[in-house]
Amino acid sequence: MAQKYVKEKFEYCKIIEPSATFAGLAFEQCTFAGGALMQEQDDPAYGLLVRDVSLQKCKVGNVVLYGIRCDGVTVDTLGHSKPIEFEACVFEHVVLRGNLGAVRFSPAIDDESRKVLAPAAVKLYEEIDWALDITEAKFSGIEMWDVPGHLVKRDPETQFLVRRDAAAAANIDALPFYAQILIERAAEAPYETSVLAAPARSKDFEEALDAFRKLRDLGIAE
Template identity: 30%
Template sequence: MIETSGQALDLWQISGRDHPAHVADHRLVECEVMGTMLASPHPGEWRTIRHCEAVGCRQYNCSLAGTAIEDCLLDTMGQAGPMYLTLDACVFRRVIMRGRLTTMLFRFDPHPFSGTGGGPDFKDRWRAEMAAYYRSGSRNLEADWALDITEARFTALTSLTIVPGELVRFDPDRAIRIRRDALTGNWAEEMPGVMQICCEDFLEGPFDSFVVQRGESKVNRERFAREAAWMRDHGFADPA
């Protein structure tokens, strides 16, 4: 593993390519990372980040799309620029997130390197490929978990809509798992607004459940505690 400390880096410098597609075996310590990894115009042709660690780093307007992140560690990441860390149509396998983490947006819609990848069904085909990716590891869920956020401390409420909830390891004191089969009928009636938004985003995807984790400011913790209790009491979220 190549270790780099205290530097400002673009993803192309790490990957050695003008348009980064694959990164492996790097450990970044207290670095500032910038750049984007854009989705392939061919759904299911994953960009990859494998066997990498980022410890005590900051991100500057980073975004990943159509990327498979596997066997990686993200331990404490701040925000250097004005933009949040965006993860669009990304998939995960055995990824640990821990420590205080910048605001992250997990979204279904990818942004391809060029064009639209073949028409109006481009987004739908990417979502089908995301589902297929997780099915490939479904025979051994214990070994092929996706994300471990048990020790993560997000700066803002974080909705992991693009990751199957059963493949996320989390602390039930800081997160809830919401199931698709509970979102029937007039499911949104009286539901707290932020939870409605999270559920609406989730329903655009192919998965059966997802996890929402609180932000760590005092106001966010108190609000989340109330809303998580409401979701559990009304049968939308798993019991604590």
């Protein structure tokens, strides 16, 4: 049974470890001042593990997340004024639902780190049946450049799959303005498929949705 915390406040905490497991935790209506959870050194074993953890209606400050493997994690409604970036993280059976702010999934920024972690992530994903479920998530902003799109459970009406070869072959100038940079990014993504999701909580939602539907009509998205 998970250790449960309700309406508790947690101070800023920085955890930088070569290997550690955080498991069996449930947080409900808790507040986190912020912090860091990251690998001490680039480790292809991805020994920094968050497993069987849930957050429901929590709030979090500025956080740094790097090189983490998340397994069996559920986040249901999260308040955060600053974007949350998962840099070089790997996901297995992770569910995001409810209202969230801006979220970004990106490869390691540093070139040398990317050379170590990217191939390791590819191998891990070969053994994973699905990575993320965002079918019920409503973001104010969302970018997914470091998760294989075909391993993402999505709402096909607002969240679209783009294949790297189709993005690379697209005539960028002929695309809706909103989608041009995103398709360029999809053509350079580390995986063969990416997901473009219209941010339901953004003022640009309708523009994004219209642009992605046009990409589908053109055969670039599905």
